[in-house]
Each structure stands twice: as C-alpha cells, then as structure tokens.
Amino acid sequence: MQIKKQDPIKSSEITCKTDYLSRRDFLARTAGVGMVGTLAGTTLLPGSNLAYGAALSNISKSPLSTTDETLTDLESISTYNNFLEFGNDKKDASTKSGGFTTRPWTITFEGECNKPGVFNLEDFIKPHQLEERIYRLRCIEAWSMVIPWVGIPLADVLKRFEPNSNAKFVTFTTVYRPEQMPGQKKNTKLNWPYKEALRIDEAMHPLSLLAVGMYGEDLMNQNGAPIRLVVPWKYGIKGPKSIVKISFVSAQPDTIWTLFDPKEFGFYSNVNPEVDHPRWSQRKERRIGNLIKQDTLMFNGYADQVASLYTGMDLKKYF
Amino acid sequence: MKVIIKPAVFILSLLPFFALIYYGFTSQLTANPIEFITHYTGDWALYFLLITLAISPLRVITGSNAYTRFRRMLGLFAFFYAYLHFTTYFVLDQFFDFQAIIEDIVKRPYITVGFTAFVLLLPLAVTSTQKMIMRLGSRWRQLHSMIYPLTGLAILHYYWLVKADTRTPIMLGIIFTSLMILRHPWAKQIRNRVLPVRKKA
Numbered sequence: 001m002q003i004k005k006q007d008p009i010k011s012s013e014i015t016c017k018t019d020y021l022s023r024r025d026f027l028a029r030t031a032g033v034g035m036v037g038t039l040a041g042t043t044l045l046p047g048s049n050l051a052y053g054a055a056l057s058n059i060s061k062s063p064l065s066t067t068d069e070t071l072t073d074l075e076s077i078s079t080y081n082n083f084l085e086f087g088n089d090k091k092d093a094s095t096k097s098g099g100f101t102t103r104p105w106t107i108t109f110e111g112e113c114n115k116p117g118v119f120n121l122e123d124f125i126k127p128h129q130l131e132e133r134i135y136r137l138r139c140i141e142a143w144s145m146v147i148p149w150v151g152i153p154l155a156d157v158l159k160r161f162e163p164n165s166n167a168k169f170v171t172f173t174t175v176y177r178p179e180q181m182p183g184q185k186k187n188t189k190l191n192w193p194y195k196e197a198l199r200i201d202e203a204m205h206p207l208s209l210l211a212v213g214m215y216g217e218d219l220m221n222q223n224g225a226p227i228r229l230v231v232p233w234k235y236g237i238k239g240p241k242s243i244v245k246i247s248f249v250s251a252q253p254d255t256i257w258t259l260f261d262p263k264e265f266g267f268y269s270n271v272n273p274e275v276d277h278p279r280w281s282q283r284k285e286r287r288i289g290n291l292i293k294q295d296t297l298m299f300n301g302y303a304d305q306v307a308s309l310y311t312g313m314d315l316k317k318y319f
Numbered sequence: 320m321k322v323i324i325k326p327a328v329f330i331l332s333l334l335p336f337f338a339l340i341y342y343g344f345t346s347q348l349t350a351n352p353i354e355f356i357t358h359y360t361g362d363w364a365l366y367f368l369l370i371t372l373a374i375s376p377l378r379v380i381t382g383s384n385a386y387t388r389f390r391r392m393l394g395l396f397a398f399f400y401a402y403l404h405f406t407t408y409f410v411l412d413q414f415f416d417f418q419a420i421i422e423d424i425v426k427r428p429y430i431t432v433g434f435t436a437f438v439l440l441l442p443l444a445v446t447s448t449q450k451m452i453m454r455l456g457s458r459w460r461q462l463h464s465m466i467y468p469l470t471g472l473a474i475l476h477y478y479w480l481v482k483a484d485t486r487t488p489i490m491l492g493i494i495f496t497s498l499m500i501l502r503h504p505w506a507k508q509i510r511n512r513v514l515p516v517r518k519k520a
C-alpha cells in the first residue's frame with residue numbers, strides 16, 4: 001500500500017461542481033461493491049480549498065462493516081465536522097484547515113511496551129493491509145452518520161509494539177500546532193492538545209480502527225488527516241484526529257473531555273440511550289440527511305460485539 | 320423622510336428571515352439544517368431583544384427621542400424570531416414528541432430557562448397593540464419591564480448550551496449589562512453634566 005504525496009493542484013485539474021457531484025454519486029454507488037480502491041485523481045470540494053486526497057489502492061472489504069445502512073454523502077461528511085482544533089463552528093474544519101500540512105508526518109509509540117518507536121507515517125502503515133470499514137458514527141450532540149472509513153485494525157498495530165503487562169490503557173494524542181489550528185489558540189477552555197484514551201481491551205477490540213482514508217481516498221484534513229481513531233460504539237469525541245502519539249500507560253489517564261467537565265463527560269463515553277448528557281437526551285439521534293429522529297441503539301448498534309467488555313459494570317456510573 | 324423610515328426598519332428587520340429562506344433554496348443550511356435554523360433563529364431573537372433594549376440608552380446618549388417609535392416593532396421582531404426558534408424546536412427538532420419536550424423542559428436547565436424566557440415574552444407580544452396599552456394603563460409598563468429579566472434568561476440559556484466555547488454568550492452578557500447600566504437615571508445625569516442637552520432631535 002502506498003500513500004501518495006499530495007501534488008499541488010493545477011487549475012486544469014479542478015473539478016467543477018457537476019463533475020464533482022456526479023463523481024460523488026458514482027462513489028456512493030460503487031463504494032458498496034468493492035471498487036473503492038480503483039478511483040484515481042484529485043478532487044476539489046466546492047466552497048473550500050481543500051484537495052480531496054489521493055486515491056488509496058489495494059483496499060480489502062471487511063466483514064465487520066455495517067452493511068444495511070445508507071452511506072452519508074461525502075459533502076455532508078466533509079463540511080459538517082466537530083474538529084475543535086480548527087474552531088467551534090461545524091464548518092471551521094473544512095474552511096480553516098487549508099493550511100494544515102500532513103506530510104511528512106511522524107507518529108510515536110511509547111510507554112509500557114517492549115518495542116517503542118518513532119515512525120514516518122508511510123513506513124508505519126506499509127506492513128498493514130488496508131480495509132474498508134463502514135461504521136455508524138454517533139456524535140454526543142445527538143446526530144449521526146454512516147461513514148466508509150479506510151484503515152487498519154488498531155489491535156494489529158498495537159501488537160507490533162508488544163505492550164507489557166503494565167499496559168492497562170492506551171492514550172492517543174493529537175498534534176499541537178496552534179499556528180495552523182486556530183481553535184487551539186482561541187478556545188482556551190480546553191486543555192490542548194486533544195488527548196483521548198481507551199482501556200487496553202477496548203483498544204484491542206476488532207472493531208477499533210485507525211483510519212487513514214474515507215470513501216476510498218486519503219482522509220481529508222477536516223476528517224482528521226492523516227490518521228485518526230475510530231471506535232464505533234463510543235461517541236465521536238472518543239475519536240481523536242491527526243494523531244502524533246500513542247502511549248501505553250498503567251493508570252486510567254485524564255482525557256480532554258473529562259478534564260473539561262467530569263460531570264458531563266465520562267471516561268468511557270459509550271453510546272447509551274439510557275444515560276443522558278445534561279444537555280442532550282441520548283435516546284434519539286438525527287441521522288444526517290433525515291428529517292425525523294431515530295432511536296439510538298445501545299453501544300450504537302454494536303452491542304453484540306462489545307457488550308461483553310463491560311459485563312458487571314454499572315454503565316450509569318461508568319458513563 | 321419620516322414616512323419611509325419605519326417601513327425601512329421593518330424591511331431591514333425581515334432581512335435575516337429572507338436570508339434564511341434564501342439559504343434554504345440555495346442549499347446553504349449545512350448538513351444539519353434543523354440545527355442551523357435553530358441556532359440562526361435563536362441568535363436573531365436574542366439580537367432583537369438586545370436591539371430593543373438599546374433604544375432607551377440611545378435616547379439617554381443622544382438626548383433624542385427619535386428612536387423610541389421603533390421600539391415596539393423591534394420587540395415584536397424579537398418575538399417573531401423567538402417564535403420561529405421555538406417552532407423549529409417543537410416541530411422540526413422534536414416532531415411533536417411531547418414526552419421528550421416536557422422531559423427537556425424539566426431536566427435540561429438551558430431549555431428550562433429558554434422556555435421561561437419564551438413564556439414571558441408571549442404576553443408582551445400579545446399586549447403590544449395600542450388598544451392594550453390604553454386598557455392596561457400603568458400596568459402595561461410594569462408588564463413590559465419583563466423584557467429585562469427575560470433577556471437575562473435568554474443569555475443564560477445560550478451560556479448553558481454551548482459545549483466548550485463561552486465567548487459569544489459572555490460577550491452578549493457584557494452588552495446586556497452595559498445596556499442595563501446605560502438606561503439607569505444616573506447615566507442620564509452624568510450625560511447631562513458632560514454633554515450639553517439638545518433641545519430637540
């Protein structure tokens with residue numbers, strides 16, 4: 001597998017809106033039948049200066065994908081984002097991330113493991129088979145999407161570094177670059193850089209994914225380029241973007257949200273219709289594109305696979 | 320000149336509403352239109368409350384009564400946008416799910432205070448006609464002084480609902496507080512000391 005460097009875009013390559021839309025329809029239709037890896041070229045999104053990254057090749061389909069749901073359209077996924085590093089408004093991530101550089105990118109593995117290391121992103125990903133994983137994404141603000149991620153199973157990655165018996169939790173840290181990320185400068189209430197964590201067995205769960213692409217192409221800046229975490233049974237806040245460091249630690253770490261307000265945000269943040277956030281009822285959600293809200297499912301519909309991680313735990317207390 | 324100013328303010332006050340309709344027809348309501356409309360109408364309801372509250376300080380500062388005749392209309396526009404805001408929540412967001420709405424009002428403080436603000440705004444809108452002013456006499460003024468606490472509640476509503484960035488509601492709170500200070504009789508006395516009193520606008 002190879003991640004191509006992004007070439008500067010010549011004006012002749014800029015796709016006009018109709019091309020883009022028909023191409024998007026094409027993507028939506030073909031994404032489900034295994035052709036995602038064959039699309040080439042660079043696209044420009046209307047209304048933003050962001051290049052939609054290079055096509056990824058050699059992607060396999062995963063049996064862990066959610067298959068019975070309509071994919072959320074690319075325009076919504078790429079213009080409606082909570083990526084607070086770029087600002088609090090949903091459109092800030094797509095309009096203010098043009099100057100964010102994601103190559104070269106290094107990622108550090110450290111802490112309670114036998115083989116810590118620092119990698120160039122391309123080298124780090126090379127040994128892995130890319131998979132397409134279609135997952136529901138449920139935001140804590142009670143909206144949701146269905147997204148065809150491309151990535152590598154987190155467990156496969158973590159095993160390479162041979163975590164030792166002290167490794168009880170895994171922490172993920174987002175890049176800190178206030179000069180390129182205006183939200184890190186402006187929003188002083190959050191403890192930058194963004195830090196999130198999973199219990200080691202959650203991190204090793206087959207559903208946990210490190211995503212490097214979406215809709216068959218490189219991740220766009222607004223979606224967490226070049227590499228982000230996706231944990232489909234947890235709220236979206238548990239999916240840090242633009243990750244630079246992954247650490248194995250022995251004690252449950254603070255996360256950006258538990259530091260911000262431990263009464264509102266729990267360490268686990270599992271999707272749970274029975275446990276309300278003080279501001280949002282979690283019983284229902286609005287699927288982006290739909291008018292009427294739908295019921296939220298326990299563990300975002302992944303209960304069969306993940307409920308056993310939490311047997312015997314009071315999920316109202318450990319929310 | 321005088322004749323056209325009032326209709327001009329009227330049209331101007333409707334511009335945000337027309338803009339919203341324009342956004343709708345040109346697909347600019349983002350991927351989550353209901354959230355966008357809720358925020359947009361909530362913002363404008365609050366702006367119009369503050370604009371309405373700015374009339375008296377304006378009189379104090381300029382020494383002119385010229386703006387007072389817009390006050391009632393501006394207050395009604397605050398109600399207009401608050402009504403759109405509440406209807407968006409009631410119909411589009413919750414889709415008449417009364418149980419969920421009542422639960423929201425009872426359990427979520429930001430909805431509790433927002434709802435209170437809206438309920439307090441209702442009688443003001445209903446009694447804004449000339450006839451009602453006559454009929455209620457001095458009680459009309461009393462009733463309409465509700466606009467001060469309800470605007471405070473609306474700002475609290477905003478402050479409590481933002482996820483992490485409280486800068487905008489705090490800024491609006493500072494504007495609100497300044498307007499409250501400026502309308503105080505003391506402000507008028509100070510002004511009269513500092514600036515010569517103009518005879519007429």
Ligand code: HEM
Nearest residue numbers: 357358361362364365401405408433434436437473477480
């Ligand atoms: C005078 C009355 C009211 C005013 C001035 C007002 C104002 C506002 C403002 C300024 C916002 C934030 C907009 C933004 O983020 O840009 C807002 C949001 C909101 N308001 Fe109100 N509001 C009022 C009454 C109500 C009522 C009665 C309800 C429902 C019962 C309500 C429900 C909401 C909801 C659901 C949101 C969005 C919350 C979110 O996105 O998390 N508001 N309102």
